[in-house]
Amino acid sequence: MPDDHRRAERLRQAPRTDRSLGERMRAFVEALQTRICKAFERLDGAATFSADPWERRGGGGGLTRVITGGDVWEKGGVSTSAVHGELPARMVEALGVGAGTFFATGLSLVMHPRSPYVPAVHANFRYFALGDDALNPVDHWFGGGADLTPVYPERADAEHFHEVWKRVCDEHEVADYRTFKQQCDAYFYLPHREETRGVGGIFFDYLRDDPEGTFLFVRQAGRAFLSSYVPLVERHKDRAWGERERAFQTYRRGRYAEFNLAFDRGTRFGLETGGRTESVLMSLPPVVRWDYDWHPSADTPEAEALAFFRPHDWLGIGDSSEGSREI
Numbered sequence: 412m413p414d415d416h417r418r419a420e421r422l423r424q425a426p427r428t429d430r431s432l433g434e435r436m437r438a439f440v441e442a443l444q445t446r447i448c449k450a451f452e453r454l455d456g457a458a459t460f461s462a463d464p465w466e467r468r469g470g471g472g473g474l475t476r477v478i479t480g481g482d483v484w485e486k487g488g489v490s491t492s493a494v495h496g497e498l499p500a501r502m503v504e505a506l507g508v509g510a511g512t513f514f515a516t517g518l519s520l521v522m523h524p525r526s527p528y529v530p531a532v533h534a535n536f537r538y539f540a541l542g543d544d545a546l547n548p549v550d551h552w553f554g555g556g557a558d559l560t561p562v563y564p565e566r567a568d569a570e571h572f573h574e575v576w577k578r579v580c581d582e583h584e585v586a587d588y589r590t591f592k593q594q595c596d597a598y599f600y601l602p603h604r605e606e607t608r609g610v611g612g613i614f615f616d617y618l619r620d621d622p623e624g625t626f627l628f629v630r631q632a633g634r635a636f637l638s639s640y641v642p643l644v645e646r647h648k649d650r651a652w653g654e655r656e657r658a659f660q661t662y663r664r665g666r667y668a669e670f671n672l673a674f675d676r677g678t679r680f681g682l683e684t685g686g687r688t689e690s691v692l693m694s695l696p697p698v699v700r701w702d703y704d705w706h707p708s709a710d711t712p713e714a715e716a717l718a719f720f721r722p723h724d725w726l727g728i729g730d731s732s733e734g735s736r737e738i
Contacts, residue, residue, distance in 0.1 A: 415631070419623045431545035432622055433514050436538040436553075436629075437493045440518035441474070443536075443633045444491045447520065448476050450637050451489075454644055455481040460489070465687040470496035471514075475690040479697070483529070483648050487522035488693035494684060498541070501683050506541075511549070514540045515684075518633070519677060521694035527660035528647040530561035530568060530609070531667065532640050533694070535677060536633045538626075553625045554616035556591065557636060558599050559643075560609030560667060562660045563712060564719035568643050569610040573725045575639035576613045576632075583628040584621070589728060591615045596722040601670055606720040608670050612639075659713050662705065664696040671695060 427435075448460045458481030466472035473492030478484045493516040498506075502513070517537025524531060534557035542549035559572045573592065580588035595614035600607050613632075618625045671678055671694055681691035707713035 415627055419627045422623045433516055433538055433540050433545055437516040439630055440491045444489050444518055448489050455483040457482040467494045467685055469685050477693060483524055485523050485525040486697040489520040490690050491518050499683050511541060512543050523696045526648055527562045527652050527656040528650045529644050530559050533558050534636050536629050552617045552619035553629050556595055556612060556614035558595055558609055558612035562663045563716050564610055569725045572612060572639050575635055577726060579632050579635045585618060585624045586628050608666060610719055661698050661700040664699045665701045668695055668699050
């Protein structure tokens with residue numbers, strides 16, 4: 412049994428009394444934010460992240476770090492937050508709990524590359540607790556995941572991304588790649604378009620049965636993020652592209668904006684709990700277009716790309732509910 416798993420087992424038997432799980436998660440996501448931002452700055456080579464600390468009127472705050480105008484990143488953000496206070500009425504209704512206090516902390520990132528050939532990416536890792544006693548909350552759980560949104564999808568990219576997440580999930584009893592992958596496909600779906608936002612990844616929420624085991628999984632998932640994504644950036648960032656590819660990129664970004672504004676629960680939570688609006692909406696792409704009833708011409712790269720935006724069994728694990736792996 413690896414050392415991290417042994418430590419989690421010890422903490423199951425003798426929970427810490429000096430530091431709450433929420434504070435440990437907060438420290439983790441703040442360190443992860445620094446690590447990810449440094450890696451993305453090295454990839455870009457021209458632009459750096461700005462740091463924008465903010466406070467929430469009802470309690471807590473966060474740090475939003477944004478990069479714009481780079482050689483690789485047209486716009487990107489890596490945000491952390493730790494907020495607390497009275498649970499808003501809409502959250503009381505949504506969670507089916509009585510009025511009370513909450514604590515939430517996490518990291519959320521969205522990167523919109525300049526090149527149409529480099530996929531956009533989103534990831535978040537979060538913890539939520541109810542009750543006044545941080546060491547003994549009334550209820551608490553973890554959520555998060557990562558998903559890939561290419562403009563011109565390639566099978567090799569999707570397979571690499573999914574292989575990383577399956578490998579992480581396979582190391583933990585609390586995680587099941589097949590389930591998390593299906594939840595990702597279902598969540599990042601635009602019903603009015605009848606298509607997925609991208610090529611998926613993993614998505615999980617309300618993991619509460621084994622807090623220490625889940626915290627270990629979330630930490631390892633957060634640390635695995637760069638290995639899931641950086642190789643894809645390095646593979647495509649220097650490819651030549653022109654006006655045609657840029658037009659399709661801004662068209663596909665419209666789908667991203669539609670999802671975030673109409674369906675994303677994180678956006679809704681941030682706005683309803685009084686989060687900083689600029690930080691909540693930093694995930695939106697910088698340049699977007701909507702062309703009326705546009706369809707790609709047959710036998711073009713753009714038409715081929717659209718075939719990817721439905722669930723696929725990228726790793727060949729035999730999920731009969733998904734579309735064929737043949738694209």
